[in-house]
Amino acid sequence: MPPAQSPSSPGSPDSPAPQGTPTTPAAGGNDSIDALDGRLIRLLAEEPRIGVLECSRRLQVARGTVQARLDRLQAKGVISGFGPEVDPAAIGYPVTAFATLEISQGQGADVRAHLARVPEVLELHTITGIGDMLVRIVARSNADLQRVIDRVVGFDGIVRSSTAIVLENPVPYRILPLVDQAAAE
Amino acid sequence: MPPAQSPSSPGSPDSPAPQGTPTTPAAGGNDSIDALDGRLIRLLAEEPRIGVLECSRRLQVARGTVQARLDRLQAKGVISGFGPEVDPAAIGYPVTAFATLEISQGQGADVRAHLARVPEVLELHTITGIGDMLVRIVARSNADLQRVIDRVVGFDGIVRSSTAIVLENPVPYRILPLVDQAAAE
DNA sequence: ACGCCGCTGTACAGAATGCCCACCGGAGGA
DNA sequence: TCCTCCGGTGGGCATTCTGTACAGCGGCGT
Numbered sequence: 392m393p394p395a396q397s398p399s400s401p402g403s404p405d406s407p408a409p410q411g412t413p414t415t416p417a418a419g420g421n422d423s424i425d426a427l428d429g430r431l432i433r434l435l436a437e438e439p440r441i442g443v444l445e446c447s448r449r450l451q452v453a454r455g456t457v458q459a460r461l462d463r464l465q466a467k468g469v470i471s472g473f474g475p476e477v478d479p480a481a482i483g484y485p486v487t488a489f490a491t492l493e494i495s496q497g498q499g500a501d502v503r504a505h506l507a508r509v510p511e512v513l514e515l516h517t518i519t520g521i522g523d524m525l526v527r528i529v530a531r532s533n534a535d536l537q538r539v540i541d542r543v544v545g546f547d548g549i550v551r552s553s554t555a556i557v558l559e560n561p562v563p564y565r566i567l568p569l570v571d572q573a574a575a576e
Numbered sequence: 577m578p579p580a581q582s583p584s585s586p587g588s589p590d591s592p593a594p595q596g597t598p599t600t601p602a603a604g605g606n607d608s609i610d611a612l613d614g615r616l617i618r619l620l621a622e623e624p625r626i627g628v629l630e631c632s633r634r635l636q637v638a639r640g641t642v643q644a645r646l647d648r649l650q651a652k653g654v655i656s657g658f659g660p661e662v663d664p665a666a667i668g669y670p671v672t673a674f675a676t677l678e679i680s681q682g683q684g685a686d687v688r689a690h691l692a693r694v695p696e697v698l699e700l701h702t703i704t705g706i707g708d709m710l711v712r713i714v715a716r717s718n719a720d721l722q723r724v725i726d727r728v729v730g731f732d733g734i735v736r737s738s739t740a741i742v743l744e745n746p747v748p749y750r751i752l753p754l755v756d757q758a759a760a761e
Numbered sequence: 762a763c764g765c766c767g768c769t770g771t772a773c774a775g776a777a778t779g780c781c782c783a784c785c786g787g788a789g790g791a
Numbered sequence: 792t793c794c795t796c797c798g799g800t801g802g803g804c805a806t807t808c809t810g811t812a813c814a815g816c817g818g819c820g821t
Contacts, residue, residue: 423668432660439658444777453800458779469666473624473658475617477751481654482758483608489703489710503746510757515747518674518740525674525740529754555703555710561688562700566662569714572695573667629808638769643810 424469427452429574431460432470436567439473484511484529486536487557490543492524498548505546511539609654612637614759616645617655621752624658669696669714671721672742675728677709683733690731696724 424432427450434441434449443461447454464470479487494502499522506512506526514527528543530536536556544552609617612635619626619634628646632639649655664672679687684707691697691711699712713728715721721741729737 432662436659439660442777454778455801456799459798467666468663470660471663472661474621474661475624475655476657476659477617477755478653478656479751479754481652482755483761484754484758487701489701507747510753512747513751513754514749515745516672516674516742517744517746518742520740523740525742527749555705555708557701557703557710559702560700561702562692562697564699564712566664566698568695569664569669569698570662570667573669576668627808639809640770640811641768644767 423576424464424570424574426574427456428460428464428469429570431457432464432570433567435473479513479529483531486530486533487560488528488530488536488540488554489557490526490528490540490552490554492526492544492549493520493551494522494524494548495550496522502546502548506543509539509542512543608761609649609755609759611759612641613645613649613654614755616642617649617755618752620658664698664714668716671715671718672745673713673715673721673725673739674742675711675713675725675737675739677711677729677734678705678736679707679709679733680735681707687731687733691728694724694727697728 430450431446434446441449443457444454447457450457461470479485492502499517502524503515506515506524509528511528511530512526513529516525517523518525526543528536528539530539533556536554540552540554543549615635616631619631626634628642629639632642635642646655664670677687684702687709688700691700691709694713696713696715697711698714701710702708703710711728713721713724715724718741721739725737725739
């Protein structure tokens with residue numbers, strides 16, 4: 392996989408080139424991201440395996456810039472990591488469901504701890520309502536879902552629950568459109 | 577940062593060393609993952625920036641093995657990518673909510689297309705019920721959430737909607753426990 | 762019993778990384 | 792107004808990692 396183009400060879404090899412307009416980095420962008428950040432995130436999202444050097448080539452900026460931006464984005468918590476995205480369906484859990492739990496007063500902490508111990512619980516949110524929780528769960532099959540639900544709701548403090556099985560996922564989790572909007576700002 | 581240990585220098589440089597027990601790769605594991613796969617995924621999830629060579633050292637296996645496993649996992653779709661995980665809160669969208677939409681017959685496709693065009697819509701599922709959908713949305717503030725909801729539900733075909741604001745996220749999206757379970761199998 | 766597949770070491774060239782430097786130019790503080 | 796700071800640029804260096812290939816070994820399924 393040869394580089395698309397030489398990383399640097401605009402003018403004479405020793406004369407400090409004119410350097411294009413510095414674009415003014417986000418100006419007062421203290422709490423948000425800049426257009427270059429947006430392009431960088433998009434690039435990484437589309438081709439995660441490329442390195443810093445390749446990014447700098449694609450983005451037409453210096454390598455150091457990309458490195459600095461990346462470090463800053465991670466330091467600010469904008470990019471929390473590059474962990475592998477694992478598809479639950481591919482490891483034997485093709486059924487997804489959302490369960491809404493109603494819990495009795497004061498049992499919140501215990502219920503959370505209980506749910507955190509169930510591997511099939513992928514996500515847990517507390518939401519507005521009378522102490523309600525929203526849980527994302529997966530199962531090996533519809534029949535297996537029953538087992539999972541039993542395990543999830545089989546705990547003191549959970550008063551009632553209702554489950555909705557996911558039929559289709561027309562819009563899988565995405566963040567890029569939001570990043571673009573934040574970058575355009 | 578020198579390597580913790582030399583990647584290869586156990587015995588005489590030309591004699592094929594005894595080679596530890598090959599562990600029998602998943603045996604009939606056609607639809608699932610193996611213990612080594614599990615360890616690999618866990619390792620990558622915990623330290624995403626390490627490379628193949630470092631993985632092979634930590635896992636005490638040959639580099640080629642790690643490479644082959646990774647390729648296979650990606651080919652099988654178990655690992656769908658290594659995209660950067662962006663925190664919506666860090667780019668100015670700290671409010672998350674789930675909206676349940678009830679749509680009128682036959683409007684499904686249009687509604688999906690509409691929702692897909694809203695950047696604040698991070699995820700969309702169709703769920704059991706009378707043509708219901710579950711949408712995960714984010715906003716810049718509670719006040720901004722009103723704007724987002726208006727935009728989301730302001731579309732012909734959406735009969736009714738109810739929204740639950742996320743207060744807390746005791747269990748952020750996780751997949752490792754499930755991977756462990758699948759690997760233990 | 763045989764062949765296949767997966768894992769192991771090893772090797773090599775090419776490329777990328779981490780880190781250094783000097784310099785430029787706008788923004789904000791003195 | 793001047794000065795300093797910060798972010799960007801371009802270049803260079805030693806070290807490290809990647810991609811790829813090779814040959815041997817050993818369970819497993821046919």
